[in-house]
Amino acid sequence: MHTNGLCGNPVHGTALKRRRARAGNTEGHYALALAALRERQETKIHLGLARIRGVLRRLGDPQESFACIHVAGTNGKGSVCAMLDSVLREAGHRVGLYTSPHLQDVRERVRVDGLAATKAAFARAVERVLRAEREPLTFFELVTAAAFVHFAEAKVRIALLETGLGGRLDATNVVRRPLACLVPGVDFDHTDWLGDRLDLIAREKAGIFKRGCPAITAETKPRALRVMRRVAMERGAPWRELGARHGVRCVRVDWRRGRQWLRLRKGPAFSLRLLGPAQPRNAALVLEMVRVLGEAGWSVPEAAVRRGLSKVRWPGRFEVVRLGSRTLILDGAHNPQAMDHFCRALAASPWARVPKVFILGMLADKDHRTMLKRLAPHVAKAIAVRPPSPRALEPGLLASELAAAAPRARISVTGEPEQALEAWRADGAPVACVVGSFYLVGAVRKALGLP
Numbered sequence: 001m002h003t004n005g006l007c008g009n010p011v012h013g014t015a016l017k018r019r020r021a022r023a024g025n026t027e028g029h030y031a032l033a034l035a036a037l038r039e040r041q042e043t044k045i046h047l048g049l050a051r052i053r054g055v056l057r058r059l060g061d062p063q064e065s066f067a068c069i070h071v072a073g074t075n076g077k078g079s080v081c082a083m084l085d086s087v088l089r090e091a092g093h094r095v096g097l098y099t100s101p102h103l104q105d106v107r108e109r110v111r112v113d114g115l116a117a118t119k120a121a122f123a124r125a126v127e128r129v130l131r132a133e134r135e136p137l138t139f140f141e142l143v144t145a146a147a148f149v150h151f152a153e154a155k156v157r158i159a160l161l162e163t164g165l166g167g168r169l170d171a172t173n174v175v176r177r178p179l180a181c182l183v184p185g186v187d188f189d190h191t192d193w194l195g196d197r198l199d200l201i202a203r204e205k206a207g208i209f210k211r212g213c214p215a216i217t218a219e220t221k222p223r224a225l226r227v228m229r230r231v232a233m234e235r236g237a238p239w240r241e242l243g244a245r246h247g248v249r250c251v252r253v254d255w256r257r258g259r260q261w262l263r264l265r266k267g268p269a270f271s272l273r274l275l276g277p278a279q280p281r282n283a284a285l286v287l288e289m290v291r292v293l294g295e296a297g298w299s300v301p302e303a304a305v306r307r308g309l310s311k312v313r314w315p316g317r318f319e320v321v322r323l324g325s326r327t328l329i330l331d332g333a334h335n336p337q338a339m340d341h342f343c344r345a346l347a348a349s350p351w352a353r354v355p356k357v358f359i360l361g362m363l364a365d366k367d368h369r370t371m372l373k374r375l376a377p378h379v380a381k382a383i384a385v386r387p388p389s390p391r392a393l394e395p396g397l398l399a400s401e402l403a404a405a406a407p408r409a410r411i412s413v414t415g416e417p418e419q420a421l422e423a424w425r426a427d428g429a430p431v432a433c434v435v436g437s438f439y440l441v442g443a444v445r446k447a448l449g450l451p
Contacts, residue, residue: 030119033126037106040139041390047169047193052141056174058132059145062152066096068159068178069289072167072205075338076184076218076282079274079314081160083286087308088158089113091300096151096159098172100140103316103442110147112154125149140164144171158298166194168207180292181208181237183217184285185278186224187337188367199227206231214292216240218285240292246284250277255349256327258320259310271310275318276345283309316441318345321450327351327431330445332438334363339371342435343378355380356431359420360398361387361440368393369401371436376406381429383420384413387439417443 056063069084071077078099085097094113102108107116110125117125125146129137137145144164151159158179163170167183186202194201202224209215209228215237219225225241232239251269252261261269262280264287272283286309290300319330329351333342346352358379362368382402384395395413403411414420417440424432434444 026120026123029123029127033123034106036126036130037139037142040136040142046138047165049169049171049174051135051137052145052171053174054134055129055132055137055141055145056148058134059128059149063148063175065152066156066159068161068175069180069182070161070163070172070175070178070208071182071184072163072170072208073182073184073219074187074189074201074205074335075341076278076285077162077182079279079282079317080182080184080285080289081162082314083272083274083283083309083312084160084289085111085114086312087286087290087300087305088160090308090311091298091304093298094155094157096147096154096156098144098147098151098159099162100143100164101438101442103438104446106143109143110150112151112156117150121150121153122146125153138171141171163205163208165190166201166204166207168204170208173208177210178208178213179296179298180214180216180289181210182285182289183208183215183219183228184282185217185219185337186221186228187335189335189337190365191367192365198223202227203231209235209237211236212238214238214240216242216285216288216292218242218246218281220244240288242281242284242288246281248280248284248287250280253348255351256320256322258318270306273310273312274314275320276341277348278341315445315450316438318342319441321448323448325430328444328448329431329433329435330441331433331435332441333371333435334366334437336367336370336374339374339435343374346378346433351431354431355429356433357424357427357429358382359385359417359424359432359434359440359444360402360436361385361395361417362393362398362436363387363389363391363439364393365391366393368398368436369405372398372402372405375435376402376409379406379409381427382406382409382411383423384411385417385420385440386415387437388417388443389437389439392437392439418447421447 088095097111107122110117129145161172194204206228215232247265251263263269316332321328331342333339384399386392386395399411399413
């Protein structure tokens with residue numbers, strides 16, 4: 001999940017034009033767009049919709065030029081968006097996908113038909129947004145507005161929009177009439193901003209619900225459901241909840257190839273190219289969304305659904321990477337619920353009892369103590385590192401907190417993820433688990449040269 005940030009002195013349109021004139025080529029334009037983003041790096045959160053609404057209005061409201069599906073929630077929303085993207089593309093639709101955070105390249109956040117925006121297209125979209133700016137946008141607002149511009153220019157038919165933080169005041173919540181609003185689940189994260197009670201967090205997530213737009217959730221906790229159901233009723237959003245008996249269950253797992261087979265009630269099994277115990281529920285939400293699309297007149301054949309789910313790729317979610325005779329498991333696991341999902345998957349996997357090294361990095365504004373307590377029973381060896389983020393938790397503090405939770409574990413500290421990988425190689429353990437932050441996962445993937 002990516003938080004909104006505002007810091008530094010933003011690059012305004014006039015200054016950008018001067019720099020652009022000096023650059024004179026695609027690489028130069030792209031470098032300037034990245035510079036504008038760096039100057040708003042996410043060290044602070046500045047929620048609200050007034051700034052981005054003003055910019056989009058001056059741009060002609062590009063977000064209204066395509067249909068969209070809006071997805072909020074604590075965990076699972078990225079996986080749901082990735083599944084829907086793959087399914088809709090298999091059905092022949094031109095699809096925009098907006099997600100956060102990115103792992104290795106900011107353009108990952110803005111995709112059309114599965115491809116990240118080119119450097120030229122991304123730079124052009126950022127420049128258009130900056131020229132329309134009157135009050136400085138945050139990092140997240142700038143990228144969100146640029147995504148809308150790019151999707152409109154690329155003439156996508158439908159866009160999948162993942163919220164960054166919460167929902168009600170998230171920059172993506174400027175869309176007026178989505179085809180549907182989805183909430184895979186609600187749990188504790190960003191409590192300083194969303195509240196420290198489940199009902200408060202649920203109300204923020206339900207802030208994306210719109211009149212006449214189906215509101216669909218796979219959440220099962222009664223307190224969260226009561227709040228979301230009430231918000232949907234107040235706003236006139238047709239309400240659908242899957243419940244615990246959503247009917248999708250796992251029947252087989254191929255851990256090494258990163259695939260599980262799911263079955264919907266008594267129908268034939270279908271393949272999903274994602275691992276983890278939360279994915280059957282996410283897939284059930286996708287299947288419900290496909291039904292809603294069919295009711296709205298969108299063609300999404302069953303064959304396209306099966307092909308799409310079998311082809312979906314979403315790195316950093318219990319991602320298994322083979323490195324010769326060794327195995328690397330990458331999982332963002334960036335809040336307590338996500339860590340629970342990771343631990344459940346690990347306990348069920350072939351590597352549960354195999355010697356392994358944990359490469360851990362977390363952000364200071366996360367509930368890292370709870371995350372470490374849940375991970376501790378699995379840890380015998382760990383290396384604490386600093387994720388590449390200004391919000392990173394100091395690795396020395398991370399190591400001391402892990403030592404308190406897992407007093408028998410052997411814990412070391414190193415500065416960079418690359419050094420941690422070298423330490424794992426020297427250790428000889430057959431398995432390493434990189435967990436705790438998507439920023440860390442991205443850094444490790446980049447160090448390994450993974451695409």
